[in-house]
Structures are given as C-alpha cells and as structure tokens.
Amino acid sequence: MAHSESARRRPLEGVRVIDLTKIVAGPNATRMLATMGAEVIRVEWHDQRALDLLRGVRPLAPGGEADSVNRSGLFNNINAGKYGVTLNMNLPQGRDLFKKLVAGASVLCENYSPNQMERWELGYETLSEINPGLIYAQITGMGKSGTYNGYLSVGPTAQALSGLTHMSGFPEPMPPAGWGYSYLDHSTGYYGAILILAALYRKRRTGRGCYLDLSQTEAGIMVSGTATLEAQVSGNPTDRHGNRMPAADWAPHGAYPCRGTDEWIAIAIQNDAQWALLAAEIGAPEWTRDARFALAAGRKAHEDELDRLMAEATLSTDRYDLMNRLQRRGVPAAAVQKADDRCERDPQLKARGYFVPLPHSEIGTWAIEGFPAKFARMPVDVGGLPHRGAPMMGEDNDYIYRDVLGLGPEEIATLREEWVI
Amino acid sequence: MNAAGLLSNALDGAVVIECGSEQGEFAGVLLASLGAEVVKLEGRHGSDSRRLGPFSIPDGGPEHSLCFSRYNLGKKSVRLEIDHPAARDALRRLAMRADVIIDSGTADAVARRLDFYREMQLANPRLIVCTITPFGLDGPSRDLAMTNLTHLALGGVMASCGYDARPDGVYDTAPIAPEMWQAYHIAGEYAVIAITAALNFRELTGEGDCIDLSIHEAVSSCTEVAMPTYIYNGEVVKRQTGRHAAEGRTRPWLRRTKDGRYVKAFLFWGGRDVRVITEMLNEAGVAHDLDSDEYRELRERAPAEAQAHFSAMIDKLVGSMTAEEVFHRAQAKGLLWASVRYPEENIADPHFQARGTFQPIHHPELGRDLHYPVSVATDGKDRVTGFSRGAPRLGEHTDEVLAQAGLTVSDIAVLRTQGAL
Numbered sequence: 001m002a003h004s005e006s007a008r009r010r011p012l013e014g015v016r017v018i019d020l021t022k023i024v025a026g027p028n029a030t031r032m033l034a035t036m037g038a039e040v041i042r043v044e045w046h047d048q049r050a051l052d053l054l055r056g057v058r059p060l061a062p063g064g065e066a067d068s069v070n071r072s073g074l075f076n077n078i079n080a081g082k083y084g085v086t087l088n089m090n091l092p093q094g095r096d097l098f099k100k101l102v103a104g105a106s107v108l109c110e111n112y113s114p115n116q117m118e119r120w121e122l123g124y125e126t127l128s129e130i131n132p133g134l135i136y137a138q139i140t141g142m143g144k145s146g147t148y149n150g151y152l153s154v155g156p157t158a159q160a161l162s163g164l165t166h167m168s169g170f171p172e173p174m175p176p177a178g179w180g181y182s183y184l185d186h187s188t189g190y191y192g193a194i195l196i197l198a199a200l201y202r203k204r205r206t207g208r209g210c211y212l213d214l215s216q217t218e219a220g221i222m223v224s225g226t227a228t229l230e231a232q233v234s235g236n237p238t239d240r241h242g243n244r245m246p247a248a249d250w251a252p253h254g255a256y257p258c259r260g261t262d263e264w265i266a267i268a269i270q271n272d273a274q275w276a277l278l279a280a281e282i283g284a285p286e287w288t289r290d291a292r293f294a295l296a297a298g299r300k301a302h303e304d305e306l307d308r309l310m311a312e313a314t315l316s317t318d319r320y321d322l323m324n325r326l327q328r329r330g331v332p333a334a335a336v337q338k339a340d341d342r343c344e345r346d347p348q349l350k351a352r353g354y355f356v357p358l359p360h361s362e363i364g365t366w367a368i369e370g371f372p373a374k375f376a377r378m379p380v381d382v383g384g385l386p387h388r389g390a391p392m393m394g395e396d397n398d399y400i401y402r403d404v405l406g407l408g409p410e411e412i413a414t415l416r417e418e419w420v421i
Numbered sequence: 422m423n424a425a426g427l428l429s430n431a432l433d434g435a436v437v438i439e440c441g442s443e444q445g446e447f448a449g450v451l452l453a454s455l456g457a458e459v460v461k462l463e464g465r466h467g468s469d470s471r472r473l474g475p476f477s478i479p480d481g482g483p484e485h486s487l488c489f490s491r492y493n494l495g496k497k498s499v500r501l502e503i504d505h506p507a508a509r510d511a512l513r514r515l516a517m518r519a520d521v522i523i524d525s526g527t528a529d530a531v532a533r534r535l536d537f538y539r540e541m542q543l544a545n546p547r548l549i550v551c552t553i554t555p556f557g558l559d560g561p562s563r564d565l566a567m568t569n570l571t572h573l574a575l576g577g578v579m580a581s582c583g584y585d586a587r588p589d590g591v592y593d594t595a596p597i598a599p600e601m602w603q604a605y606h607i608a609g610e611y612a613v614i615a616i617t618a619a620l621n622f623r624e625l626t627g628e629g630d631c632i633d634l635s636i637h638e639a640v641s642s643c644t645e646v647a648m649p650t651y652i653y654n655g656e657v658v659k660r661q662t663g664r665h666a667a668e669g670r671t672r673p674w675l676r677r678t679k680d681g682r683y684v685k686a687f688l689f690w691g692g693r694d695v696r697v698i699t700e701m702l703n704e705a706g707v708a709h710d711l712d713s714d715e716y717r718e719l720r721e722r723a724p725a726e727a728q729a730h731f732s733a734m735i736d737k738l739v740g741s742m743t744a745e746e747v748f749h750r751a752q753a754k755g756l757l758w759a760s761v762r763y764p765e766e767n768i769a770d771p772h773f774q775a776r777g778t779f780q781p782i783h784h785p786e787l788g789r790d791l792h793y794p795v796s797v798a799t800d801g802k803d804r805v806t807g808f809s810r811g812a813p814r815l816g817e818h819t820d821e822v823l824a825q826a827g828l829t830v831s832d833i834a835v836l837r838t839q840g841a842l
Contacts, residue, residue, distance in 0.1 A: 057646075077649050177660075348562035
C-alpha cells in the first residue's frame with residue numbers, strides 16, 4: 001500500500017495551539033498536542049512574578065549562567081516540541097497582541113489561577129467573539145465552576161483532596177505514603193490532551209468550538225478506581241493495603257528486599273501454579289506443602305506470615321537475577337527500578353528508542369522521554385514541528401510575530417522597546 | 422443534569438471493538454464516555470475482570486463485580502470466543518463496520534491476531550488498531566509476565582513512593598505501589614490520546630493506523646522529576662513519607678488534625694506563609710511566638726532552626742482544627758493546603774455535586790444507585806463526559822450487535838452450536 005503522501009501529514013496538521021500554561025499539568029497537555037504535530041506557541045513573560053516556576057526548578061543542565069531561565073531539565077522534558085514567545089499580558093498592548101494570536105488559533109490552553117483571565121478581560125465569552133470556533137481549555141486545581149472556584153491547588157493538593165494520597169500506603173497506624181511526585185500533573189495533562197483532541201475531532205465534523213473547564217482534583221477522582229464504589233456498598237471508609245491485592249486472592253503480592261542498598265523486587269502471584277513455580281525457584285518447596293499456603297485463599301488469610309517468609313528468602317538475592325529466574329518460569333516479578341536503572345539497565349527502553357535526543361538552543365542535546373507507542377503511519381515526534389527540546393524564553397519571537405502574525409520589523413522593534421514582547 | 426455532556430457525543434458514530442485483557446478496559450471506558458459505541462468482546466466465561474472484587478453483593482458472581490462495572494460503563498457486551506476458528510467471519514464483519522479495535526494482553530496473544538487485523542485494514546483502510554501490551558510488540562522484554570504491581574515497580578513509580586528512611590538513611594519499609602490499576606490508567610490515557618489523534622489523522626488522510634502501545638513505556642514516562650534528575654545531574658531521588666521524592670531529606674507535609682485525620686500542609690519558606698499562618702494561629706487562638714522579636718532574630722541567625730520551629734507551629738495549628746476546617750480556612754487565606762480525604766467523601770461534597778463529577782448508575786441487585794466518577798471537566802456548568810447506561814451483563818448485546826454486523830439468526834445459532842459464542 002502506498003502511504004507516502006499521507007505519511008508526511010501529522011495528525012494535528014494545521015492546528016495552532018496558544019499555550020498559556022505553567023508548571024507541569026498544563027504544559028503536559030500541550031506537549032501531547034505538540035507531539036501530534038500541532039503548532040504549539042508557548043506564551044510567557046520574564047518578569048519574576050510572571051515567570052514559570054518550572055524554568056528555575058532543578059535539575060539544571062550543568063554549566064552556563066547561574067541566573068539563566070533556560071537550563072531546567074524538567075522544563076525541557078515537559079515543553080519539548082513547542083515554540084516560545086514572550087508577551088507582557090499585564091499591558092493592554094500585550095493583551096491586544098494575545099487576541100491576535102487567539103484569533104488565528106484552534107486551541108487555547110491555560111492553567112493560570114482561576115480568575116486571572118477575567119481580570120485580563122480575556123474570558124471565554126470575549127475570546128469566542130474573536131474566534132467562534134475556539135476550543136478553550138482552562139485547567140485549574142478544583143475546577144472553575146462549582147463552590148471551590150477560588151481555591152488553589154498544586155499536584156499534591158489535588159492528590160490529597162481526591163483521595164489518592166489516602167489510598168496509597170500501609171494501613172493505619174502507618175500514615176498514608178501518598179504519591180512521591182505530582183502524579184496528577186501528569187494525569188491532568190493526559191486528560192487535557194484527550195478532551196482537546198476529542199474537541200478537535202468534533203470541530204472537524206461540526207465546526208463548533210467549546211469551553212472546557214478541567215479540574216485537576218477530578219482527574220484524581222477519576223483514577224481512584226473502585227474505592228468510591230466499595231465504600232458506598234460497604235458503608236466503611238476506604239482503607240489502605242500496602243502493596244497487597246484487595247480485589248483477589250493474589251498472594252504473595254508485594255515488594256521484598258534484595259541484596260544491596262535499598263534494592264527490592266516486586267512479585268505478584270495470581271494462582272496456585274505460579275505459587276508452586278515461585279516456591280521451586282526460590283528454593284523453598286516446603287512452602288507448597290504447608291497447609292496454610294497450599295491454596296490461594298489460605299495464602300491470603302496468612303499473608304503476614306507469607307510476606308515474612310518471602311522477605312527472608314529474597315534478602316540475599318540479586319533483584320535482577322531473581323527477576324530473570326522467576327520470569328523464565330513465567331512468574332510475574334520485576335525489580336523496583338530507580339531512574340538510573342531505567343536509564344542504564346533497562347534493555348527494553350533502549351531497544352524501543354524510548355529516549356529521544358533533542359537539541360536545545362542553550363544547553364545542547366539531551367535525552368527527552370518519548371511517547372510510549374509506535375505508529376505504523378502517523379509521524380509522531382516529541383520534538384514537535386521545530387524538532388527540538390523546549391524553547392528558550394522568547395526564542396521564537398521573530399518567527400511568530402513576523403511570519404505568523406505578519407508584523408513588520410518596525411512594529412516588532414516598538415513592541416520590544418515598550419516592554420510588550 | 423443529563424447523563425450526556427458537551428463531549429459525550431464527540432465520538433458519536435464511532436464504533437470501537439475492545440477485546441483482550443483488563444489492560445485495555447480503561448481506554449475503552451474513556452472512549453465510551455466520549456460517545457463512542459464500545460463493543461466489548463468477551464469469552465464464554467466472561468472477562469477476567471468480572472472475577473475481581475469488590476463485589477456489589479457477596480456472591481462473587483460475574484454480574485456483580487464492581488471492578489468490571491467501573492471499567493466497562495457504557496459498553497456493549499458480545500460473547501464471542503475471538504480465537505475460535507468459527508468466530509472469524511463474525512469478527513471480520515464486526516471489524517468492517519468498526520472505526521477502532523483495541524486489543525490488549527500479552528504480546529504473544531495479541532500478535533496471534535495481528536495478521537488478521539492487517540487483513541482487516543486492507544479491507545477497511547479507515548480502521549485504527551491499538552494494541553496495549555506490557556512492553557509493546559518488540560524488544561528483549563516483550564514476553565515478560567507482568568501485572569499492575571510489577572509494572573509500577575519496573576516503570577519507576579514505586580521507587581518514588583513510600584516512607585522516609587530511618588535517621589541513619591536505611592530504608593526499612595518497602596517502596597509502595599499506589600493502589601488500583603494505576604499502570605493501566607496511565608496506559609489507557611495514553612492509548613486514548615493516540616486513538617483520538619489517529620481519528621484526527623483519519624479526517625485528514627482517510628487512513629487508519631496501527632498503534633503499538635507499551636505499558637512499560639507509559640508508566641516510565643510518568644515519574645515527573647525522577648528521570649530528568651538522573652539524566653541531567655546523575656542523582657537519584659529518594660522516597661519520603663507523603664511528599665515528593667527528592668535527592669535529600671525534606672520537611673514533612675502530612676500533619677495530624679484534631680479529628681485524627683491528616684492534612685497536607687506545605688511550607689513555602691520565604692513566601693507569604695509566615696504572615697498568613699501567624700494570622701491563622703491568632704484566629705484559632707493558638708499560642709505562638711511567630712511575631713516575636715526572638716523569632717525574627719532566629720530566622721536571621723539560624724534559618725534551619727527557625728523553619729523547624731515554624732513547622733512545629735503549623736503542627737500546633739493543624740492539631741487545633743478538624744481536617745476540613747484546616748482545608749477551608751487555609752484555602753480562604755490562599756494557602757495550597759488540603760485535607761487528606763477518603764475518595765468517597767467527595768461524592769457528597771457540594772462542589773463536586775455542582776460539577777457533576779459523579780454520575781448515579783442504577784444497580785438492580787442493590788435496588789439503588791451507586792455514584793461513579795465519570796468526568797474531569799465541565800463546559801462551565803455541566804460535566805462534559807458521561808454514560809447513557811451502566812456496564813453490560815455478559816453477552817447482553819450479542820444478538821443485537823451481530824445482527825447489526827449482518828449475521829442472520831441462523832448464523833448466530835450455528836456459532837452457538839460450534840462453541841464460538
């Protein structure tokens with residue numbers, strides 16, 4: 001089949017996205033759109049009060065000027081594939097220019113504090129008059145509508161309120177372990193991308209734009225699984241279960257210590273056959289003859305003792321060696337990998353080309369985390385249209401203001417002098 | 422409020438065939454919430470997820486799994502043994518009218534059907550096929566046996582989640598896999614991003630695509646700062662109780678409240694927090710010395726000691742109120758704090774009620790509704806996604822869907838006789 005012509009077309013060809021996002025949740029959404037071929041124009045301002053906090057967040061690429069806002073590795077990872085312009089939204093001329101950008105765009109995505117756009121007189125009603133087909137996705141911590149519309153949130157706030165923090169960790173009296181990072185900055189970005197992509201598909205068929213009021217906390221509620229349902233049926237509050245499997249008689253099911261400093265292996269036994277294979281491999285076939293552990297229900301009933309025996313048995317083993325030996329028998333087992341393991345010792349990530357080297361105009365070429373799928377036809381590239389990492393602050397002012405908006409050199413010079421761009 | 426929302430018809434008319442394991446169910450339910458007709462193909466004994474708890478009534482029956490109903494809302498169920506030779510013609514007819522096929526499971530199981538899907542794409546070039554497998558369809562780890570737990574281990578999530586090390590730096594508690602199908606949530610979200618991008622691509626080109634999604638890569642891409650910290654600085658973040666993993670030990674965020682619950686109360690040192698928290702202490706009538714000359718002098722002379730003292734004052738403040746009081750009072754002052762809620766506590770929260778976050782779905786076996794989380798966004802008023810019905814009974818739509826695909830009553834009867842239905 002000949003697909004040479006279509007293969008050059010990106011899924012979001014012709015889609016321009018104005019990206020007024022900060023930190024991680026919003027930028028993650030627009031990153032997905034850039035990966036799919038949208039022209040994503042990141043709008044920022046370099047005043048300390050307006051600066052995206054992420055531009056200064058560790059890790060920083062080594063060397064360079066100490067006060068550079070272009071060296072954060074996290075920023076580079078999350079903003080790859082986008083164009084970048086500066087624009088002072090606090091000046092009327094800046095807001096006028098912003099309206100021109102929006103007029104030619106398919107999508108606006110922003111995650112400022114809930115009422116900032118109204119303060120700038122740039123709410124959906126105003127912008128949809130300028131561009132009736134606009135898809136405006138507004139991402140806030142709690143959601144713009146509802147009773148918490150003035151409340152503020154970052155990932156950990158939303159994780160606490162949604163129930164995700166409570167659900168993670170060992171049961172009381174241990175406190176919740178929660179999530180060791182802003183999981184909901186990732187999830188909210190994914191949902192932002194999904195809803196925008198669905199809205200773009202709808203727009204292609206109907207011509208209609210829309211306003212989307214995304215809530216980071218609701219993204220957390222969405223991934224709370226069956227907890228809310230179980231509590232409604234049982235009348236009991238949701239409990240934590242450590243690494244155990246509350247939904248089935250899967251045991252042992254946990255992380256067990258291995259040789260070395262803070263090295264662990266996760267093992268998940270789903271049936272009696274896997275149990276027998278585990279016991280044989282680990283050199284403890286007598287376990288299988290212990291009446292308490294013979295069947296799944298018994299193992300579940302005696303999980304404390306089982307976990308103690310497992311931890312004793314794994315303590316002197318190498319985590320990768322044990323993982324490989326169990327896997328050869330078809331037993332689900334995996335080393336608990338840290339970032340260095342995934343970068344240096346994970347053959348699969350390497351073989352699939354997960355890490356994508358992309359150039360950055362100040363810090364050089366660095367590995368960017370890729371999109372987790374391969375496509376037979378669509379050209380999908382985390383480097384986006386510019387095929388590079390994140391933009392430096394205002395890197396594309398000339399291209400966007402001159403070539404996209406059609407401003408003349410004198411006009412651009414004046415805007416610079418007047419601190420508008 | 423109706424079940425339908427702004428985007429619950431975004432994929433109106435799109436037919437999705439979903440088969441395979443629980444790994445693909447979340448992708449299917451997200452597409453159903455956007456208005457796609459999702460037809461779930463189940464073997465004679467039903468999907469494995471029908472045997473996972475919790476259950477709405479304690480019979481453990483396949484129609485009463487809340488795990489199944491959570492992840493299969495709004496779908497149709499067709500009882501069809503997809504690998505049975507006699508089922509091929511029915512599958513072919515279903516694929517001919519489908520827009521998307523989602524197939525999940527081991528790479529081996531999915532690969533057995535790939536030739537068939539390729540054949541179907543020749544006959545129906547608009548077909549989008551998305552496979553969701555542990556590692557993708559190639560690479561050295563392709564055939565490892567995996568579960569949700571082992572994915573969260575190998576993909577790096579667990580290494581960032583858990584409890585503080587002892588004061589001597591030794592970890593004596595295991596890394597934690599946050600509960601529920603988080604690996605499958607992440608993979609499902611990415612799958613829907615890929616599928617909705619492919620639908621947009623198809624609008625441009627008229628062609629479908631083959632998407633080979635790797636759960637391992639999806640999970641790996643969802644660990645925020647862990648990877649960049651290693652890539653840029655060669656450092657590995659360490660897990661900490663209820664807060665972000667970091668290179669070094671940070672101050673606690675979780676604090677106990679008067680009612681024995683927790684709140685997440687951050688301290689952004691050097692910001693406006695000192696003033697605001699001092700105000701809150703005064704309002705709560707809690708004795709403190711934060712506005713004394715001695716404390717101001719301590720901040721100058723010994724910032725670390727001053728921070729520790731300030732943190733102890735926050736503990737005192739939080740301990741004088743209930744978790745919900747802390748949440749609302751802190752938010753009223755512009756602090757990013759939140760109560761650590763049980764997920765089900767959000768069902769009765771007026772904010773989420775106003776936004777339609779949860780949708781009541783009737784459970785005849787209980788004689789009442791259960792409230793399911795269905796939406797992460799509103800259109801400014803009502804939720805944008807939802808379902809027109811609950812999860813299907815096993816094979817509930819077999820005759821209806823096969824008849825729509827062109828099978829006659831006698832064709833269907835023959836398939837039953839042959840054991841394919």
